[in-house]
Amino acid sequence: MISIDDISSAATRLRGVAVETPLIRCAELDQVAGGRIYVKPECLQVTGSFKIRGAYNLLSQLGEMQAKNGVVAWSSGNHAQGVAAAGGMLGISTAIVMPEDAPKSKIENTQRLGGEIILYNRYEGDREKIAKRIAAERGASIVPSYDHPHIIAGQGTVGLEMMLQAQAQDTEVDQALVCCGGGGLIAGSAIAMKSLNSDVKIYPVEPICFDDTARSLCSGQREKNHQNARSICDALQTESPGEITFPINKKLLEPGLTVSDDDVRSAMRFAFRNLKLVVEPGGAVALAAILAGKVETARKTTLVVLSGGNVDYKLFSEIMADGD
C-alpha cells in the first residue's frame, strides 16, 4: 500500500525543506558495541525531530480547499512542531491539541512556529475527540501523527536516507534500531530499508510500560498500554500501535526491544559526552538499547536513529547531574 516509490517521492518533496542529517560514527560507541554503529541524528532536523518529514509530506499534498481550511493535529510536541513548521512554509493555518504537561519548550516552539495551541489533560481528556470537534467546526483536515500513508511515507525518508548514506560509504548494514511510538517512523523506514536490502533486520525500541508494539508483535494483534503507565519518554506515549502502521510493522519488524528510564538517562549522558548531541528521552531509546546490550551488536553494522532533541534544560540538567 505504501511503496518505496511513495517514499522516494516524499524525499523529493522534502528537498530543501528537511535537512539530510548525516550518519555519525563514534569510537566509544563502536567500542561498547564491539561492532560498527552509525548514528542518524534527527535531533538536528528542522524543528528538532524527524516529524517535519511526515507533516510536510502530507500538508504539501492537500488540495486547494483543504489547504485553505487549515489543519488540526494532536501531539505531545514533536509532531506539533513539525505540523506548525510545515504549515508556516506552505501558508496553511495549523491548530494543535497538546497535553498541558508537554515539555515547555515544545509548546513554546510550536507557538512560535505559528501553531495555534489547545491544551488538554493527558490523563483525563481525549485529544482525539477535541481535535475532531475543532476540525468539524472549521472544516479543517486532521493531520494524524502516524496513521496516514503520507505521514508514514514522509517519516520513511529517514530509513531511505540512511540506507543510501551507508551504501555511499560502501557499508553493508546488518540491522537498524528505531524508536517506536505509534510506529510511523519505523513502518516507513522499514519499507524503505527492506526494499533496498531485504536482509536488514529492523528492531523497534520502546520504553518499558509503553511496549505496546513489542507485545503486539508477539500476540499478532494491536495491544494497548495501561493507562497508569508513566515514562520519561514523553514522545513515545501512544496508546497502541496504529491501524495502518501495525500491519506493516508486523510484516517487516524483528521482535521489540524495551529500555528503562535509567537506560534512557544513561544514553542521554553518553550522547552529550561522546556525540556532542542534545537528545530528548524519547529520542534516546534506540541508543539506550545498544548501550544496555539489548541486541547483539558484536561484529555487526547497526544503524541507530536518534529521533529528536526537544528537551527542556531543567530536565536535561537533572539527568546530566545524575552521572554514571
Place this chain on the structure above:
Amino acid sequence: MISIDDISSAATRLRGVAVETPLIRCAELDQVAGGRIYVKPECLQVTGSFKIRGAYNLLSQLGEMQAKNGVVAWSSGNHAQGVAAAGGMLGISTAIVMPEDAPKSKIENTQRLGGEIILYNRYEGDREKIAKRIAAERGASIVPSYDHPHIIAGQGTVGLEMMLQAQAQDTEVDQALVCCGGGGLIAGSAIAMKSLNSDVKIYPVEPICFDDTARSLCSGQREKNHQNARSICDALQTESPGEITFPINKKLLEPGLTVSDDDVRSAMRFAFRNLKLVVEPGGAVALAAILAGKVETARKTTLVVLSGGNVDYKLFSEIMADGD
C-alpha cells in the same frame, strides 16, 4: 605555497577517516540574523573537533622511519585528541604536552585514544620547549597545531567541504565566520573557499584579549596577546598568529571580529536550545559573533563554523543555568 590541490588531496586522504559534517539550518538563527545562516558543526567530527583533519593529513604523510619514531605535539586538548586518534589509526605512537588546567574530558579522551600525556603549567611552563626536548630525546617528529602546510591543508578541508555542500544546494555564499586561534583552520579554509569563489568574505573570530589576529591584520605584523589574558575559550589561547598562517590570513581575510565570554555563553545556550548541539566555548565564537551582531548578516548567506564540542559537563551546566 598551499594550494587548493593540497586541500583536495587532504580531503581524499580523509575519506572514511573524518566525518563529512552536514550544513545545518535553523529558523531561529535565520530570524535573528535576518539572512540565511548555514552552520558547519565540527563538534560532530571524530574526536569532537576539526583537529583530526590536519593531524591525520600530516601523520599519514610521514616517512616510514618518522612514523616508527613517533610524534610529539602540544595542545590544550583538541589537537591533542586529533593527534592521538590519527596516531591510533596509523599505528604511530603519540606523546602530547597539555596544560594541567585543560578540560578534564580533553585530557581523559586523549589518554583513551592512546596518547601519552605530559602535563605542564599553562602560565609558567613553555610547552614548546618541553615538546622539543622530548622530540629530541626520542628522535620523534613535532606535530605543530597550526603552523605546518599539511596541518593547514587538512583543516582547509572544512572550508572546501562547506563550499561544495553550499554549491550542491545551489546556494551562493556571501561570507564565512571562522574561529581563529593560531589560524590554521581559517587559513586553509580561506584558501579553499577563495579558490572556489573569490568574492566570499572570510572573517576570523576571536575572544576579547586573544585578538592577536585581529590586531595583526590591522598592523600588518604578528602581534602578541598579553600573558595575563584570560578567556573561557581554552581552545583559542594562542600567543600570536603563526609564521605560516599569518601571511595567508593577511592576504585573504577581512578584519577580525571579537566576542566576549558572555557572548560565548549565550551562543552555547542558543546551540543547546535551537541546534541541539553541544558546543565548547572556543567552538562557539563564530556563532556568538552572529548573535551579538558583530557582522552584517541581513539579506546575506553566511557560513558559520562550530569548531568543537569538547566541554566538561560541570562548565556546560553552569553556563546553561545562567540563562538569558
